[in-house]
Amino acid sequence: MLGLTGREAASIGIIGGADGPTAIYTTTKLAPALLGPIAVAAYSYMALVPIIQPPIIKLLTTKKERQIKMVQLREVSKGEKILFPIAVTIIVTLLIPSAAPLIGMLMLGNLIKESGVVGNLVEHVKGAMLYCITIVLGVTVGATANAHTFLNVTTLKNIGVRDYLPLHLELWGSTVWEK
Numbered sequence: 001m002l003g004l005t006g007r008e009a010a011s012i013g014i015i016g017g018a019d020g021p022t023a024i025y026t027t028t029k030l031a032p033a034l035l036g037p038i039a040v041a042a043y044s045y046m047a048l049v050p051i052i053q054p055p056i057i058k059l060l061t062t063k064k065e066r067q068i069k070m071v072q073l074r075e076v077s078k079g080e081k082i083l084f085p086i087a088v089t090i091i092v093t094l095l096i097p098s099a100a101p102l103i104g105m106l107m108l109g110n111l112i113k114e115s116g117v118v119g120n121l122v123e124h125v126k127g128a129m130l131y132c133i134t135i136v137l138g139v140t141v142g143a144t145a146n147a148h149t150f151l152n153v154t155t156l157k158n159i160g161v162r163d164y165l166p167l168h169l170e171l172w173g174s175t176v177w178e179k
Contacts, residue, residue, distance in 0.1 A: 003157075007031050015042045024141065025102050036145020037152075045167065053171060060175045081114040 004012070011031040014023050015038060023042035027035050057066070085107035093100040113122055 005031075008034055011038055012041075015045060020046060022102065024137075029098075032144075036141060039141040040145070052168070056168065056171050057175055060172065061179070065179070078114075078116075082111065085110040085114070 007030040011023075011027040011034055014026045020039065020042040024035065024039050027038045031038075089100075089104050089107045092103045109125065112118055112125065
């Protein structure tokens with residue numbers, strides 16, 4: 001459809017349904033040739049969310065609706081916060097072993113944050129380590145982004161049609177549905 005194989009379409013489609021690292025991981029498994037454009041699209045979408053969402057939400061909601069204050073239904077215990085990443089890692093690893101590295105690292109970060117016993121490590125991960133990983137990720141993805149693949153009309157058209165347009169429609173639909 002639209003000039004792509006099923007694997008390429010799935011790699012483009014994951015952009016709106018997941019975060020940047022998940023889109024990159026999925027693309028490396030399904031369509032490595034599209035890694036550059038998909039990484040740029042995924043991260044640019046995440047960066048544009050604060051610009052894209054407010055006008056659509058303002059258009060579809062009243063001022064009174066936007067002023068509703070959400071309250072937490074119950075306090076989540078420290079034990080639950082620590083047990084959650086462990087349980088998720090075990091369950092997902094048993095169900096989808098190939099996702100273990102991705103989910104394991106995501107949940108390890110959550111466990112480090114929630115445990116509260118490694119404050120210096122949490123600060124390091126949120127600061128210097130985050131910047132270093134971002135630079136390495138940018139350089140490695142950038143090295144795979146050749147102009148022939150990146151500036152291909154089919155790729156650009158599909159990212160726009162399969163990701164940016166549906167994301168706007170999804171935001172509109174979910175806002176209207178919740179009203």
